[in-house]
Amino acid sequence: MADRTIAVIGGTGDQGFGLVLRWAKAGEHVIIGSRQQQKAEDAAKKANSILGGAFTVSGMENPKAAAAADVIVMSVPFAAHVDMIKSVHDSIKPDDVFIDVVVPLSTAVGGPASTALAVWEGSAAQQAARLLPSHTKIASAFHNVVAEALQRIDREVNSDVIVCSDSQEVRKVGMELAAKIPGVRAVDGGRLENSRIVEQVTALLIGINIRYKVSDAGIRITGLPTTG
Amino acid sequence: MADRTIAVIGGTGDQGFGLVLRWAKAGEHVIIGSRQQQKAEDAAKKANSILGGAFTVSGMENPKAAAAADVIVMSVPFAAHVDMIKSVHDSIKPDDVFIDVVVPLSTAVGGPASTALAVWEGSAAQQAARLLPSHTKIASAFHNVVAEALQRIDREVNSDVIVCSDSQEVRKVGMELAAKIPGVRAVDGGRLENSRIVEQVTALLIGINIRYKVSDAGIRITGLPTTG
Secondary structure (H helix, E strand, C coil): CCEEEEEEEECCCCCHHHHHHHHCCCEEEEEECCHHHHHHHHHHHHHHHHHCCCCEEEEEHHHHHHCCCCEECCCHHHHHHHHHHHHHHHHCCCCCCCEEEEHHHHHHCCCCCCCCCCCCCCCCHHHHHHHHHCCEEEEEECCCCHHHHHHHCCCCCEEEEEEEECCCCHHHHHHHHHHHCCCCEEEEEECCCHHHEEEEEEEHHHHHHHHCCCCCCEEEEEECCCCC | CCCCCEEEEECCHHHHHHHHHHHHHHCCCEEEECHHHHHHHHHHHHHHHHHCCCCCEEEEHHHHHHHCCCEEEECCHHHHHHHHHHHHHHCCCCEEEEEECCEEHHHHHHHCCCCCCCCCCCCCHHHHHHHHHCCEEEECCCCCCCCCHHCCCCCCCCCCEEEECCHHHHHHHHHHHHHHCCCCEEEEECHHHHHHHHHHHHHHHHHHHHHCCCCCCCEECCCCCCCC
Protein backbone atom coordinates (compact mmCIF):
# COMPACT_ATOMS: atom_id res chain seq x y z
CA MET A 1 0.00 0.00 0.00
CA ALA A 2 2.85 2.36 -0.80
CA ASP A 3 0.56 4.65 -2.76
CA ARG A 4 -1.99 4.97 0.02
CA THR A 5 -3.07 8.52 0.81
CA ILE A 6 -4.47 9.48 4.20
CA ALA A 7 -6.72 12.51 4.65
CA VAL A 8 -7.06 13.79 8.20
CA ILE A 9 -10.34 15.68 8.42
CA GLY A 10 -9.76 18.22 11.17
CA GLY A 11 -6.01 17.87 10.67
CA THR A 12 -5.51 21.46 11.80
CA GLY A 13 -6.73 20.51 15.28
CA ASP A 14 -4.36 19.37 18.02
CA GLN A 15 -4.90 15.65 17.81
CA GLY A 16 -5.40 15.53 14.06
CA PHE A 17 -2.21 17.51 13.54
CA GLY A 18 -0.33 15.09 15.80
CA LEU A 19 -1.54 12.15 13.71
CA VAL A 20 -0.52 13.99 10.52
CA LEU A 21 3.01 14.47 11.84
CA ARG A 22 3.37 10.86 12.94
CA TRP A 23 2.12 9.34 9.70
CA ALA A 24 4.02 11.73 7.45
CA LYS A 25 7.17 10.95 9.39
CA ALA A 26 6.49 7.25 8.85
CA GLY A 27 6.49 7.87 5.09
CA GLU A 28 2.74 7.97 4.46
CA HIS A 29 1.19 10.44 2.02
CA VAL A 30 -0.91 12.72 4.19
CA ILE A 31 -3.42 15.45 3.36
CA ILE A 32 -4.63 17.87 6.01
CA GLY A 33 -8.31 18.62 5.60
CA SER A 34 -9.91 21.77 6.95
CA ARG A 35 -13.08 23.77 6.37
CA GLN A 36 -10.95 26.43 4.73
CA GLN A 37 -8.37 25.82 2.02
CA GLN A 38 -6.04 28.47 3.44
CA LYS A 39 -6.03 27.01 6.95
CA ALA A 40 -5.32 23.57 5.52
CA GLU A 41 -2.41 24.88 3.49
CA ASP A 42 -0.98 26.82 6.43
CA ALA A 43 -1.12 23.72 8.63
CA ALA A 44 0.53 21.64 5.88
CA LYS A 45 3.32 24.20 5.61
CA LYS A 46 3.78 24.06 9.37
CA ALA A 47 3.87 20.26 9.32
CA ASN A 48 6.47 20.18 6.56
CA SER A 49 8.58 22.69 8.43
CA ILE A 50 8.43 20.63 11.66
CA LEU A 51 9.27 17.45 9.73
CA GLY A 52 12.27 19.05 8.04
CA GLY A 53 11.38 19.25 4.40
CA ALA A 54 11.79 15.67 3.33
CA PHE A 55 8.03 15.15 3.63
CA THR A 56 5.16 16.46 1.60
CA VAL A 57 2.04 17.01 3.63
CA SER A 58 -0.52 18.92 1.59
CA GLY A 59 -3.65 20.83 2.57
CA MET A 60 -7.14 20.85 1.06
CA GLU A 61 -10.74 21.61 1.94
CA ASN A 62 -12.30 18.61 3.71
CA PRO A 63 -14.41 17.25 0.82
CA LYS A 64 -11.49 17.47 -1.61
CA ALA A 65 -9.12 15.93 0.93
CA ALA A 66 -11.51 13.01 1.41
CA ALA A 67 -11.98 12.58 -2.33
CA ALA A 68 -8.21 12.46 -2.86
CA ALA A 69 -7.59 9.87 -0.14
CA ASP A 70 -7.89 6.12 0.40
CA VAL A 71 -8.05 6.44 4.16
CA ILE A 72 -10.18 9.18 5.68
CA VAL A 73 -9.51 9.91 9.34
CA MET A 74 -12.13 11.95 11.18
CA SER A 75 -10.54 13.98 13.99
CA VAL A 76 -12.85 16.82 14.98
CA PRO A 77 -14.59 17.93 18.19
CA PHE A 78 -17.82 16.03 18.79
CA ALA A 79 -19.82 19.23 18.30
CA ALA A 80 -18.66 19.26 14.66
CA HIS A 81 -18.89 15.50 14.06
CA VAL A 82 -22.21 15.29 12.22
CA ASP A 83 -21.53 18.36 10.09
CA MET A 84 -18.10 17.08 9.08
CA ILE A 85 -19.48 13.64 8.22
CA LYS A 86 -22.07 15.27 5.99
CA SER A 87 -19.40 17.41 4.34
CA VAL A 88 -17.33 14.39 3.27
CA HIS A 89 -20.28 12.02 2.70
CA ASP A 90 -20.24 12.32 -1.10
CA SER A 91 -16.44 12.07 -1.31
CA ILE A 92 -16.20 8.56 0.07
CA LYS A 93 -15.47 5.87 -2.51
CA PRO A 94 -16.40 2.19 -2.06
CA ASP A 95 -12.86 1.01 -1.33
CA ASP A 96 -12.01 3.79 1.11
CA VAL A 97 -11.43 3.16 4.78
CA PHE A 98 -12.97 5.63 7.22
CA ILE A 99 -11.41 5.85 10.70
CA ASP A 100 -13.28 7.76 13.36
CA VAL A 101 -11.21 9.27 16.18
CA VAL A 102 -13.98 11.36 17.69
CA VAL A 103 -14.89 11.16 21.39
CA PRO A 104 -18.28 12.47 22.56
CA LEU A 105 -16.84 14.56 25.40
CA SER A 106 -19.35 16.66 27.31
CA THR A 107 -17.41 19.75 26.22
CA ALA A 108 -19.62 19.63 23.12
CA VAL A 109 -22.44 20.97 25.29
CA GLY A 110 -20.40 23.03 27.72
CA GLY A 111 -19.68 20.21 30.19
CA PRO A 112 -16.37 18.98 31.55
CA ALA A 113 -13.94 16.99 29.39
CA SER A 114 -13.71 14.36 32.11
CA THR A 115 -17.25 13.24 31.34
CA ALA A 116 -18.82 12.01 28.12
CA LEU A 117 -22.20 12.16 26.44
CA ALA A 118 -24.31 9.11 25.64
CA VAL A 119 -24.73 9.00 21.88
CA TRP A 120 -28.02 7.62 20.59
CA GLU A 121 -26.26 5.08 18.33
CA GLY A 122 -23.97 4.03 21.20
CA SER A 123 -20.79 5.85 20.17
CA ALA A 124 -19.46 8.51 17.84
CA ALA A 125 -18.19 5.78 15.52
CA GLN A 126 -21.61 4.15 15.31
CA GLN A 127 -23.13 7.56 14.67
CA ALA A 128 -20.72 7.90 11.74
CA ALA A 129 -21.71 4.44 10.50
CA ARG A 130 -25.34 5.49 10.48
CA LEU A 131 -24.71 8.69 8.54
CA LEU A 132 -22.12 7.55 6.00
CA PRO A 133 -22.91 5.69 2.75
CA SER A 134 -23.74 2.06 3.53
CA HIS A 135 -20.70 0.83 1.60
CA THR A 136 -18.31 2.73 3.88
CA LYS A 137 -15.67 0.61 5.60
CA ILE A 138 -15.48 2.03 9.11
CA ALA A 139 -13.07 1.59 11.99
CA SER A 140 -12.58 3.60 15.14
CA ALA A 141 -9.22 4.16 16.81
CA PHE A 142 -6.74 6.61 18.35
CA HIS A 143 -9.16 7.87 21.02
CA ASN A 144 -6.77 7.25 23.88
CA VAL A 145 -3.60 8.90 22.58
CA VAL A 146 -3.44 12.57 23.43
CA ALA A 147 -2.40 15.36 21.10
CA GLU A 148 0.58 16.33 23.24
CA ALA A 149 2.13 12.89 23.03
CA LEU A 150 1.50 12.67 19.29
CA GLN A 151 3.03 16.06 18.59
CA ARG A 152 6.30 15.36 20.44
CA ILE A 153 7.59 13.51 17.39
CA ASP A 154 11.03 12.89 18.88
CA ARG A 155 9.49 10.77 21.64
CA GLU A 156 7.62 7.48 21.68
CA VAL A 157 3.94 7.42 22.55
CA ASN A 158 3.42 5.31 25.69
CA SER A 159 -0.04 3.91 24.95
CA ASP A 160 -1.90 1.18 23.16
CA VAL A 161 -4.40 2.05 20.44
CA ILE A 162 -7.55 -0.08 20.52
CA VAL A 163 -9.04 -0.50 17.05
CA CYS A 164 -12.68 -1.45 16.54
CA SER A 165 -14.42 -2.41 13.29
CA ASP A 166 -17.03 -4.84 12.03
CA SER A 167 -14.62 -5.80 9.26
CA GLN A 168 -11.40 -7.63 10.09
CA GLU A 169 -9.81 -6.24 6.94
CA VAL A 170 -10.62 -2.66 7.94
CA ARG A 171 -9.52 -3.27 11.51
CA LYS A 172 -6.21 -4.44 10.11
CA VAL A 173 -5.73 -1.15 8.24
CA GLY A 174 -6.41 0.76 11.47
CA MET A 175 -3.99 -1.45 13.38
CA GLU A 176 -1.31 -0.97 10.69
CA LEU A 177 -1.68 2.79 10.95
CA ALA A 178 -1.48 2.61 14.73
CA ALA A 179 1.69 0.54 14.58
CA LYS A 180 3.29 3.27 12.42
CA ILE A 181 3.49 5.45 15.53
CA PRO A 182 6.60 4.60 17.58
CA GLY A 183 5.71 3.26 21.01
CA VAL A 184 2.12 2.50 20.12
CA ARG A 185 0.89 -1.07 20.15
CA ALA A 186 -2.28 -1.78 18.19
CA VAL A 187 -4.87 -3.88 20.02
CA ASP A 188 -7.77 -5.62 18.31
CA GLY A 189 -10.83 -4.09 19.95
CA GLY A 190 -13.37 -6.23 18.11
CA ARG A 191 -16.61 -4.92 16.68
CA LEU A 192 -17.36 -1.26 16.04
CA GLU A 193 -19.93 -1.26 18.86
CA ASN A 194 -17.06 -1.70 21.35
CA SER A 195 -16.02 1.82 20.43
CA ARG A 196 -18.58 2.99 22.96
CA ILE A 197 -16.27 1.74 25.71
CA VAL A 198 -13.01 2.85 24.11
CA GLU A 199 -14.35 6.36 23.47
CA GLN A 200 -15.53 6.76 27.06
CA VAL A 201 -12.13 5.67 28.39
CA THR A 202 -10.83 8.98 27.02
CA ALA A 203 -13.01 10.88 29.49
CA LEU A 204 -11.65 8.70 32.29
CA LEU A 205 -8.06 9.41 31.17
CA ILE A 206 -8.74 13.16 31.06
CA GLY A 207 -10.00 12.97 34.65
CA ILE A 208 -6.88 11.03 35.62
CA ASN A 209 -4.71 13.68 33.93
CA ILE A 210 -6.42 16.32 36.07
CA ARG A 211 -6.16 14.39 39.35
CA TYR A 212 -2.52 13.38 38.82
CA LYS A 213 -1.47 16.72 37.30
CA VAL A 214 -0.08 15.05 34.19
CA SER A 215 -0.92 15.60 30.55
CA ASP A 216 -0.57 12.34 28.70
CA ALA A 217 -2.13 9.48 30.61
CA GLY A 218 -2.79 6.57 28.26
CA ILE A 219 -3.59 2.88 28.61
CA ARG A 220 -1.89 -0.42 28.04
CA ILE A 221 -3.66 -3.75 27.89
CA THR A 222 -1.73 -6.30 29.94
CA GLY A 223 -1.65 -10.09 29.57
CA LEU A 224 -1.47 -10.21 25.77
CA PRO A 225 0.97 -12.46 23.90
CA THR A 226 4.18 -10.52 23.31
CA THR A 227 3.73 -10.95 19.57
CA GLY A 228 0.27 -9.40 19.81
CA MET B 1 -6.26 -0.21 60.84
CA ALA B 2 -4.80 -3.46 62.11
CA ASP B 3 -8.14 -4.57 63.49
CA ARG B 4 -10.01 -3.99 60.28
CA THR B 5 -12.23 -6.85 59.15
CA ILE B 6 -13.20 -7.34 55.51
CA ALA B 7 -16.32 -9.26 54.50
CA VAL B 8 -16.43 -10.45 50.91
CA ILE B 9 -20.09 -10.92 49.98
CA GLY B 10 -20.02 -13.59 47.29
CA GLY B 11 -16.60 -14.70 48.53
CA THR B 12 -17.35 -18.24 47.38
CA GLY B 13 -17.40 -17.03 43.76
CA ASP B 14 -14.29 -17.04 41.59
CA GLN B 15 -13.35 -13.38 41.84
CA GLY B 16 -14.49 -12.93 45.42
CA PHE B 17 -12.49 -15.98 46.47
CA GLY B 18 -9.42 -14.58 44.72
CA LEU B 19 -9.76 -11.32 46.65
CA VAL B 20 -10.19 -13.28 49.90
CA LEU B 21 -6.94 -15.17 49.27
CA ARG B 22 -4.98 -12.02 48.41
CA TRP B 23 -6.15 -10.01 51.40
CA ALA B 24 -5.81 -12.86 53.89
CA LYS B 25 -2.29 -13.46 52.62
CA ALA B 26 -1.56 -9.77 53.19
CA GLY B 27 -2.55 -10.18 56.83
CA GLU B 28 -6.09 -8.78 56.72
CA HIS B 29 -8.91 -10.35 58.72
CA VAL B 30 -11.27 -11.70 56.08
CA ILE B 31 -14.77 -13.21 56.30
CA ILE B 32 -16.28 -15.07 53.36
CA GLY B 33 -19.97 -14.28 53.02
CA SER B 34 -22.37 -16.60 51.27
CA ARG B 35 -26.11 -17.18 51.13
CA GLN B 36 -25.54 -20.40 53.05
CA GLN B 37 -23.52 -20.75 56.23
CA GLN B 38 -22.20 -24.15 55.17
CA LYS B 39 -20.94 -22.93 51.80
CA ALA B 40 -19.22 -20.00 53.49
CA GLU B 41 -17.52 -22.27 56.00
CA ASP B 42 -16.43 -24.71 53.30
CA ALA B 43 -14.90 -21.91 51.26
CA ALA B 44 -13.14 -20.53 54.35
CA LYS B 45 -11.69 -23.96 55.06
CA LYS B 46 -10.49 -24.18 51.47
CA ALA B 47 -8.91 -20.71 51.69
CA ASN B 48 -7.10 -21.55 54.92
CA SER B 49 -5.83 -24.75 53.37
CA ILE B 50 -4.52 -22.92 50.28
CA LEU B 51 -2.90 -20.27 52.45
CA GLY B 52 -1.16 -22.84 54.59
CA GLY B 53 -2.75 -22.53 58.00
CA ALA B 54 -1.19 -19.32 59.27
CA PHE B 55 -4.30 -17.39 58.30
CA THR B 56 -7.80 -17.39 59.67
CA VAL B 57 -10.41 -16.77 57.04
CA SER B 58 -13.87 -17.44 58.45
CA GLY B 59 -17.23 -17.99 56.80
CA MET B 60 -20.67 -16.59 57.59
CA GLU B 61 -24.03 -15.92 56.02
CA ASN B 62 -23.91 -12.65 54.09
CA PRO B 63 -25.84 -10.44 56.56
CA LYS B 64 -23.79 -11.69 59.51
CA ALA B 65 -20.55 -11.31 57.56
CA ALA B 66 -21.46 -7.70 56.71
CA ALA B 67 -22.45 -6.97 60.32
CA ALA B 68 -19.12 -8.30 61.58
CA ALA B 69 -17.00 -6.28 59.13
CA ASP B 70 -15.70 -2.74 58.71
CA VAL B 71 -15.23 -3.14 54.97
CA ILE B 72 -17.93 -4.89 52.95
CA VAL B 73 -16.89 -5.97 49.47
CA MET B 74 -19.69 -6.90 47.07
CA SER B 75 -18.51 -9.50 44.56
CA VAL B 76 -21.52 -11.23 43.02
CA PRO B 77 -22.89 -11.71 39.49
CA PHE B 78 -24.93 -8.73 38.35
CA ALA B 79 -28.08 -10.87 38.31
CA ALA B 80 -27.76 -11.20 42.11
CA HIS B 81 -26.61 -7.62 42.80
CA VAL B 82 -29.87 -6.04 43.95
CA ASP B 83 -30.88 -9.05 46.06
CA MET B 84 -27.49 -9.18 47.75
CA ILE B 85 -27.54 -5.45 48.48
CA LYS B 86 -30.95 -5.84 50.08
CA SER B 87 -29.70 -8.77 52.13
CA VAL B 88 -26.87 -6.76 53.71
CA HIS B 89 -28.71 -3.42 53.80
CA ASP B 90 -29.52 -3.54 57.51
CA SER B 91 -26.06 -4.80 58.46
CA ILE B 92 -24.18 -1.72 57.31
CA LYS B 93 -22.98 0.57 60.07
CA PRO B 94 -22.29 4.29 59.61
CA ASP B 95 -18.51 3.97 59.62
CA ASP B 96 -18.35 0.97 57.29
CA VAL B 97 -16.86 1.17 53.83
CA PHE B 98 -18.74 -0.60 51.04
CA ILE B 99 -16.75 -1.55 47.94
CA ASP B 100 -18.66 -2.69 44.89
CA VAL B 101 -16.83 -5.00 42.46
CA VAL B 102 -19.85 -5.89 40.35
CA VAL B 103 -19.87 -5.50 36.56
CA PRO B 104 -23.21 -5.43 34.71
CA LEU B 105 -22.20 -8.02 32.12
CA SER B 106 -24.89 -9.04 29.67
CA THR B 107 -24.58 -12.60 31.00
CA ALA B 108 -27.11 -11.49 33.61
CA VAL B 109 -29.76 -11.71 30.88
CA GLY B 110 -28.24 -14.50 28.83
CA GLY B 111 -26.03 -12.29 26.66
CA PRO B 112 -22.29 -12.53 26.01
CA ALA B 113 -19.76 -11.56 28.68
CA SER B 114 -17.99 -9.34 26.15
CA THR B 115 -20.89 -6.88 26.27
CA ALA B 116 -22.44 -5.00 29.16
CA LEU B 117 -25.85 -3.75 30.14
CA ALA B 118 -26.72 -0.10 30.63
CA VAL B 119 -27.79 0.34 34.25
CA TRP B 120 -30.45 2.95 34.92
CA GLU B 121 -28.30 4.67 37.59
CA GLY B 122 -25.27 4.62 35.26
CA SER B 123 -23.34 1.74 36.81
CA ALA B 124 -23.64 -1.13 39.25
CA ALA B 125 -21.87 0.98 41.88
CA GLN B 126 -24.35 3.83 41.48
CA GLN B 127 -27.18 1.33 41.69
CA ALA B 128 -25.71 0.18 45.01
CA ALA B 129 -25.50 3.79 46.17
CA ARG B 130 -29.18 4.26 45.44
CA LEU B 131 -30.24 1.15 47.34
CA LEU B 132 -27.95 1.29 50.38
CA PRO B 133 -28.56 3.46 53.47
CA SER B 134 -27.73 7.07 52.70
CA HIS B 135 -24.89 7.09 55.23
CA THR B 136 -23.05 4.30 53.38
CA LYS B 137 -19.52 5.14 52.30
CA ILE B 138 -19.20 3.63 48.84
CA ALA B 139 -16.31 2.97 46.51
CA SER B 140 -16.06 0.80 43.43
CA ALA B 141 -12.95 -1.11 42.42
CA PHE B 142 -11.36 -4.40 41.29
CA HIS B 143 -13.52 -4.71 38.17
CA ASN B 144 -10.56 -5.18 35.85
CA VAL B 145 -8.61 -7.90 37.67
CA VAL B 146 -9.74 -11.36 36.73
CA ALA B 147 -10.36 -14.24 39.10
CA GLU B 148 -7.64 -16.39 37.55
CA ALA B 149 -4.93 -13.83 38.20
CA LEU B 150 -6.14 -13.22 41.75
CA GLN B 151 -6.21 -16.91 42.60
CA ARG B 152 -2.64 -17.62 41.44
CA ILE B 153 -1.36 -16.30 44.76
CA ASP B 154 2.26 -17.13 44.00
CA ARG B 155 2.26 -14.69 41.07
CA GLU B 156 1.86 -10.93 40.81
CA VAL B 157 -1.26 -9.48 39.23
CA ASN B 158 -0.31 -7.47 36.16
CA SER B 159 -3.01 -4.81 36.25
CA ASP B 160 -3.96 -1.49 37.75
CA VAL B 161 -7.08 -1.20 39.89
CA ILE B 162 -9.05 1.98 39.29
CA VAL B 163 -10.91 3.09 42.41
CA CYS B 164 -13.91 5.43 42.25
CA SER B 165 -15.71 7.12 45.12
CA ASP B 166 -17.35 10.42 45.93
CA SER B 167 -15.33 10.48 49.16
CA GLN B 168 -11.57 10.86 49.04
CA GLU B 169 -11.29 9.09 52.40
CA VAL B 170 -13.24 6.08 51.14
CA ARG B 171 -11.32 6.06 47.85
CA LYS B 172 -8.16 5.90 49.93
CA VAL B 173 -9.38 2.76 51.72
CA GLY B 174 -10.11 1.15 48.35
CA MET B 175 -6.69 2.14 47.04
CA GLU B 176 -4.99 0.75 50.17
CA LEU B 177 -6.75 -2.58 49.71
CA ALA B 178 -5.77 -2.64 46.04
CA ALA B 179 -2.14 -1.97 46.89
CA LYS B 180 -2.18 -5.01 49.20
CA ILE B 181 -2.26 -7.23 46.10
CA PRO B 182 1.28 -7.74 44.75
CA GLY B 183 1.65 -6.30 41.26
CA VAL B 184 -1.45 -4.16 41.46
CA ARG B 185 -1.15 -0.39 41.33
CA ALA B 186 -4.10 1.58 42.66
CA VAL B 187 -5.26 4.44 40.45
CA ASP B 188 -7.51 7.25 41.63
CA GLY B 189 -10.54 6.99 39.36
CA GLY B 190 -12.33 10.03 40.76
CA ARG B 191 -16.04 10.15 41.48
CA LEU B 192 -18.26 7.10 41.82
CA GLU B 193 -20.02 7.99 38.56
CA ASN B 194 -16.79 7.16 36.69
CA SER B 195 -17.41 3.56 37.66
CA ARG B 196 -19.69 3.38 34.63
CA ILE B 197 -16.59 3.52 32.43
CA VAL B 198 -14.40 1.28 34.59
CA GLU B 199 -17.09 -1.39 34.82
CA GLN B 200 -17.63 -1.44 31.05
CA VAL B 201 -13.89 -1.82 30.45
CA THR B 202 -14.27 -5.32 31.91
CA ALA B 203 -16.51 -6.32 28.99
CA LEU B 204 -13.88 -4.94 26.60
CA LEU B 205 -11.16 -6.97 28.36
CA ILE B 206 -13.25 -10.14 28.20
CA GLY B 207 -13.62 -9.61 24.44
CA ILE B 208 -9.85 -9.09 24.18
CA ASN B 209 -9.27 -12.32 26.14
CA ILE B 210 -11.43 -14.15 23.62
CA ARG B 211 -9.80 -12.62 20.53
CA TYR B 212 -6.24 -13.09 21.78
CA LYS B 213 -6.90 -16.50 23.35
CA VAL B 214 -5.59 -15.39 26.74
CA SER B 215 -7.29 -15.43 30.12
CA ASP B 216 -6.04 -12.51 32.13
CA ALA B 217 -5.96 -9.33 30.07
CA GLY B 218 -5.86 -6.31 32.36
CA ILE B 219 -5.07 -2.62 32.03
CA ARG B 220 -2.35 -0.22 33.05
CA ILE B 221 -2.68 3.53 32.99
CA THR B 222 0.45 5.05 31.45
CA GLY B 223 1.91 8.50 31.96
CA LEU B 224 1.40 8.70 35.75
CA PRO B 225 4.11 9.89 38.14
CA THR B 226 6.14 6.87 39.27
CA THR B 227 5.16 7.57 42.87
CA GLY B 228 1.49 7.51 41.84
